[in-house]
Amino acid sequence: MSLKMIEKEGFEFVQGGICAAKGFRANGLNCGLNPDREKYDLALFASDEICDAAAVYTTNLVKGAPILVTQEHLKQTGHKLRAVIANSKNANTCNADGVEKAEKMCALAAAELGIVPQQVGVASTGVIGENLKMEPIESHIHELAGGLTSDGGGRAEYAIMTTDTVSKEVAVSFELGGKTCHIGGMAKGSGMIHPNMATTLNFITTDAAIGHEALQKALSELVQITYNCLSVDGDTSTNDMILVMANGLAGNREVTSEETGFDVTKAEPKSDYEKFYTALWLVLVNLTRMLAADGEGAGKFVSCRVEGAKAREDAITLAKSVISSSLVKCAMFGEDANCGRVICALGYAGVSIDISGVDIDLTSEAGVMPAYRGGYAVAFDEEFAKKVLEQDEIEIVVRLKEGKAQGCAWGCDLTYDYVRINGDYRS
Amino acid sequence: MSLKMIEKEGFEFVQGGICAAKGFRANGLNCGLNPDREKYDLALFASDEICDAAAVYTTNLVKGAPILVTQEHLKQTGHKLRAVIANSKNANTCNADGVEKAEKMCALAAAELGIVPQQVGVASTGVIGENLKMEPIESHIHELAGGLTSDGGGRAEYAIMTTDTVSKEVAVSFELGGKTCHIGGMAKGSGMIHPNMATTLNFITTDAAIGHEALQKALSELVQITYNCLSVDGDTSTNDMILVMANGLAGNREVTSEETGFDVTKAEPKSDYEKFYTALWLVLVNLTRMLAADGEGAGKFVSCRVEGAKAREDAITLAKSVISSSLVKCAMFGEDANCGRVICALGYAGVSIDISGVDIDLTSEAGVMPAYRGGYAVAFDEEFAKKVLEQDEIEIVVRLKEGKAQGCAWGCDLTYDYVRINGDYRS
Numbered sequence: 001m002s003l004k005m006i007e008k009e010g011f012e013f014v015q016g017g018i019c020a021a022k023g024f025r026a027n028g029l030n031c032g033l034n035p036d037r038e039k040y041d042l043a044l045f046a047s048d049e050i051c052d053a054a055a056v057y058t059t060n061l062v063k064g065a066p067i068l069v070t071q072e073h074l075k076q077t078g079h080k081l082r083a084v085i086a087n088s089k090n091a092n093t094c095n096a097d098g099v100e101k102a103e104k105m106c107a108l109a110a111a112e113l114g115i116v117p118q119q120v121g122v123a124s125t126g127v128i129g130e131n132l133k134m135e136p137i138e139s140h141i142h143e144l145a146g147g148l149t150s151d152g153g154g155r156a157e158y159a160i161m162t163t164d165t166v167s168k169e170v171a172v173s174f175e176l177g178g179k180t181c182h183i184g185g186m187a188k189g190s191g192m193i194h195p196n197m198a199t200t201l202n203f204i205t206t207d208a209a210i211g212h213e214a215l216q217k218a219l220s221e222l223v224q225i226t227y228n229c230l231s232v233d234g235d236t237s238t239n240d241m242i243l244v245m246a247n248g249l250a251g252n253r254e255v256t257s258e259e260t261g262f263d264v265t266k267a268e269p270k271s272d273y274e275k276f277y278t279a280l281w282l283v284l285v286n287l288t289r290m291l292a293a294d295g296e297g298a299g300k301f302v303s304c305r306v307e308g309a310k311a312r313e314d315a316i317t318l319a320k321s322v323i324s325s326s327l328v329k330c331a332m333f334g335e336d337a338n339c340g341r342v343i344c345a346l347g348y349a350g351v352s353i354d355i356s357g358v359d360i361d362l363t364s365e366a367g368v369m370p371a372y373r374g375g376y377a378v379a380f381d382e383e384f385a386k387k388v389l390e391q392d393e394i395e396i397v398v399r400l401k402e403g404k405a406q407g408c409a410w411g412c413d414l415t416y417d418y419v420r421i422n423g424d425y426r427s
Numbered sequence: 428m429s430l431k432m433i434e435k436e437g438f439e440f441v442q443g444g445i446c447a448a449k450g451f452r453a454n455g456l457n458c459g460l461n462p463d464r465e466k467y468d469l470a471l472f473a474s475d476e477i478c479d480a481a482a483v484y485t486t487n488l489v490k491g492a493p494i495l496v497t498q499e500h501l502k503q504t505g506h507k508l509r510a511v512i513a514n515s516k517n518a519n520t521c522n523a524d525g526v527e528k529a530e531k532m533c534a535l536a537a538a539e540l541g542i543v544p545q546q547v548g549v550a551s552t553g554v555i556g557e558n559l560k561m562e563p564i565e566s567h568i569h570e571l572a573g574g575l576t577s578d579g580g581g582r583a584e585y586a587i588m589t590t591d592t593v594s595k596e597v598a599v600s601f602e603l604g605g606k607t608c609h610i611g612g613m614a615k616g617s618g619m620i621h622p623n624m625a626t627t628l629n630f631i632t633t634d635a636a637i638g639h640e641a642l643q644k645a646l647s648e649l650v651q652i653t654y655n656c657l658s659v660d661g662d663t664s665t666n667d668m669i670l671v672m673a674n675g676l677a678g679n680r681e682v683t684s685e686e687t688g689f690d691v692t693k694a695e696p697k698s699d700y701e702k703f704y705t706a707l708w709l710v711l712v713n714l715t716r717m718l719a720a721d722g723e724g725a726g727k728f729v730s731c732r733v734e735g736a737k738a739r740e741d742a743i744t745l746a747k748s749v750i751s752s753s754l755v756k757c758a759m760f761g762e763d764a765n766c767g768r769v770i771c772a773l774g775y776a777g778v779s780i781d782i783s784g785v786d787i788d789l790t791s792e793a794g795v796m797p798a799y800r801g802g803y804a805v806a807f808d809e810e811f812a813k814k815v816l817e818q819d820e821i822e823i824v825v826r827l828k829e830g831k832a833q834g835c836a837w838g839c840d841l842t843y844d845y846v847r848i849n850g851d852y853r854s
Contacts (some may be wrong), residue, residue, distance in 0.1 A: 060775030062782050064804075094770055096803045128767020129804030238771050326753075327849055334850025340555020343521055344665050349488030357487050375489075376523045377556030414842050422754055423761025 003293045004302060004393065006285050008278060010174060010269075013091050017153030020184035021207035022049040022249040026152035027144055028159030032136035033126075034065035040159035042137060044144050045203070046083035046113055053081040054216035055123075056223050058240035064091050064128075065098025069106065070121040077118050080351060081245055083202060085109040086123040086160050087137065088188070094129040094239045098356035101132050105119060105242040107275035108130040108138060112145035122199050123241055125162055125188060133192050157186040160201055163421055164189050164221030168290040174279045176252040176272045181208040183279045187287040191295055202227070202242040208276055209248035214257035219244055222264070229316055229409040231324040239372060244280070244296030244427040291394075296415030300391045302332050303410045304342075314351045318427075321349035322396055323411035330392055333413035337362060337385035339371035342396055357401030364391035430720045430728060431820065433712050437601060437696075441461045444580030444596030444622070447611035448634035449676040450475040453579035454585030455801055459563035460516040460553075461640050469564060469588035471571050472538055472579070472630070473510035478672035479749040480508040480548075481643035485667035487551035491518050491555075494668060496533065497548040504545050508672055511548040511630060512536040513587050514564065515615070523555040535565060539572035550628050551667055552589055552615060584613040587628055588847055591616050595717040598659045598692030603679040604701045610706045614714040616721055629654070629669040629720060630709060635703055636675035641684035645704050648673055653711040656743055656836040657719050667723050671707070676819060680823055709718040719837035720820075724845030728820045730761050730837045735827040741778045742834030748776035748822055752836035759821055760840035764789060764812035766798035784828030791818035 005013065014020050026045035050242035053074060057067050066086075074081065087104050092098050100293055106120040113120075124132070147155075157167045169183030187202035210218075219242065227242065248254070258273040269278040277320040304322040309315035320329055325345040329336040339360050346358060360372035366387045388394075432440065441447050442468035442545075453472035461468040480501060484494050491514075501508065510531050519525050533547035533619075540547075551559070584594045598611030646669065654669065675681070685700040696705040720728035731749040736742035749755055752772040758765040766787050773785060788797035793814045798806055815821075 008649050060768050060771060060774040061780065091767070093768060094799065094802060094804050127765070128771060129799070130767075200791065238767075238774060326845075330846055331847030333846060336851055338554070340518070340521060340557075341778075343489050344487060344555060347487040347665060372521065372556070375521060414846055416846050416848075418753075419757055419760060419841055419843050419846060422757030422841075424763055 018172030447598030648806030
């Protein structure tokens with residue numbers, strides 16, 4: 001399925017993923033962790049200059065060893081990073097020697113790059129609780145570092161993918177004080193994905209100059225309306241991480257944080273911070289939607305927009321409840337306009353709303369189908385409903401009579417393939 | 428799959444379901460709501476004497492019209508009931524004329540039985556938001572009431588089943604002050620089932636004499652460790668109801684409520700209240716396990732027992748998180764010992780625990796397979812793991828080092844059939 005991009009005037013989508021920003025080079029290869037030698041499993045990317053960094057991690061109490069090591073490194077360097085090494089096929093989580101091996105991965109990369117290990121972040125994704133083999137990484141680190149190029153973003157992305165069926169890269173260019181800046185990112189999905197954390201592995205690079213504090217503020221705020229509005233299967237992973245690195249090579253005056261309070265989905269950005277914030281949002285929100293559309297086994301991209309809520313948080317909670325419902329997901333898979341399941345999911349979301357004020361529409365490129373008005377089902381034409389639901393992208397629109405806030409959440413349908421993929425994930 | 432029953436000395440399982448208790452008669456038939464004329468869709472049961480009643484309803488803000496009408500009737504009669512009418516195939520929920528039609532169902536039954544409509548409870552299950560046809564009910568109510576017999580529990584049960592593949596009836600006999608008493612119940616599942624409410628439709632009858640207050644107290648407490656420990660798909664239905672009716676025909680001295688504080692799973696009941704409480708628990712817990720084992724599309728019954736928790740509520744929350752995880756459910760379907768998903772689900776359950784104290788075993792009739800010790804994965808024999816997971820009943824045992832409390836939760840695997848059934852539920 002080809003997903004529509006969320007766009008904004010003054011911000012141009014460009015190629016290159018994490019290498020779109022000046023001074024970033026990347027590589028990926030198969031080192032042998034994955035027995036399928038066609039599939040890459042080890043990624044490295046590095047900046048020519050030291051970067052200010054910001055990160056958001058999983059809220060799961062069980063945290064992968066790479067998360068612990070990256071957190072510690074950022075603390076030791078005062079949030080400065082030069083490079084990231086990442087592998088797929090093995091999460092290096094719940095292993096007694098996990099931290100030691102994650103540190104070793106950083107040390108191997110640092111030795112090749114001639115930097116200190118603390119300036120390297122590390123990430124792993126794959127099976128939890130299996131011993132990570134170090135030999136394949138040790139024997140390929142030289143080749144990996146030697147192949148770093150400014151067009152290698154796609155290779156790094158291919159190396160971090162697990163059950164993802166398509167690569168997920170977004171980059172935008174924009175201007176700050178007459179200087180052209182870039183933000184680019186890559187992400188991997190595609191199961192064990194649920195709101196309330198930084199979902200999955202996501203690496204974002206920028207050549208804009210922006211300090212750690214402003215970067216962290218922008219990231220933490222934007223995660224609430226992007227990654228945390230995503231659910232594939234309700235499982236919060238142990239290894240989720242979003243890491244942003246800014247090397248300043250665009251030459252702009254350093255962006256500092258502001259209390260903007262502006263609505264990134266609607267308002268025009270004015271200050272440098274608002275512009276950077278908007279560009280980062282465009283990368284995050286489009287990566288989030290790509291993750292939803294490529295959720296494990298997904299056949300359809302399903303989003304829910306809730307309007308007329310008391311607060312944005314309420315709207316997002318309600319929208320998440322709808323797109324997380326197994327029954328709504330199955331109905332979307334079956335192209336069945338069973339909106340009783342939508343109003344049911346609104347009812348158990350834990351947000352106090354007046355059900356007698358609920359309107360629901362099913363929408364897609366084929367049109368808008370009114371399903372509920374004032375809390376009651378309305379008669380509809382089954383043939384038209386089928387046409388609306390046959391499309392690859394479905395938006396469920398919910399209107400409340402509580403206030404003026406709105407929010408979106410993104411997910412996918414529940415299919416035979418999700419069950420197949422996850423019935424036998426370790427092999 | 429044939430499910431093991433949870434038993435207790437001094438309490439004997441008997442046949443008859445809701446008709447095991449003296450003075451209850453039941454019937455079920457196909458009235459035409461379900462086009463498959465072989466499948467019953469309309470149930471009625473009645474007590475020869477007025478009953479004290481207690482009930483627990485869904486916590487969903489969207490409540491089916493039958494819930495609203497039953498609540499109102501119990502309020503008007505001071506919690507006294509004589510009969511219940513119930514239909515499957517249509518939930519009579521989110522329809523503008525829903526309350527009017529639910530009232531009409533009670534009036535039709537009351538006229539046949541020669542009682543006031545307020546002494547009739549009503550329940551509906553099936554598709555939400557579709558108009559309920561009254562003609563089939565009106566034209567069959569006389570036949571339905573005329574066919575009430577003391578061996579008709581099975582017919583009533585067959586009439587309330589939807590996607591259930593097996594009937595769910597449990598009845599026990601026990602003694603109170605030298606008088607033989609009975610509690611019997613029936614339940615229907617099997618999707619839109621999730622903790623935090625009284626799940627599904629469940630009707631319990633008893634010939635023991637027990638007032639509303641004691642009955643409601645016992646029911647409300649026991650629901651916490653039975654129905655609320657159940658999840659099939661994370662969706663909390665709009666029409667869930669557990670209704671208990673006690674007609675006193677056993678002739679025992681009326682049971683009054685007590686602050687027992689006794690552990691129904693372990694302690695021996697002493698007082699009449701403790702005995703009644705234990706008998707009610709046996710009916711509820713076994714119905715709950717039957718609902719889990721026959722969850723939509725289920726191939727396996729999966730339970731999780733958490734020991735060594737600080738409080739029982741913590742243990743239940745953790746156990747529920749494990750059996751609700753789509754990834755754990757898929758791994759059970761695939762007979763894959765992927766216990767990283769179990770510890771992951773413990774980690775995001777929202778309970779503060781020390782992960783480094785977590786032991787996990789996979790157990791079944793084939794044996795006990797240690798999977799995690801002290802928060803770390805342990806090596807295991809894949810062939811033995813396969814043998815353990817090939818069984819129909821799997822118990823995941825989690826031991827913590829937090830305290831002495833324990834709790835159980837019950838669910839099932841996630842299968843192709845769940846997706847198939849729910850992709851096309853309305854037809």
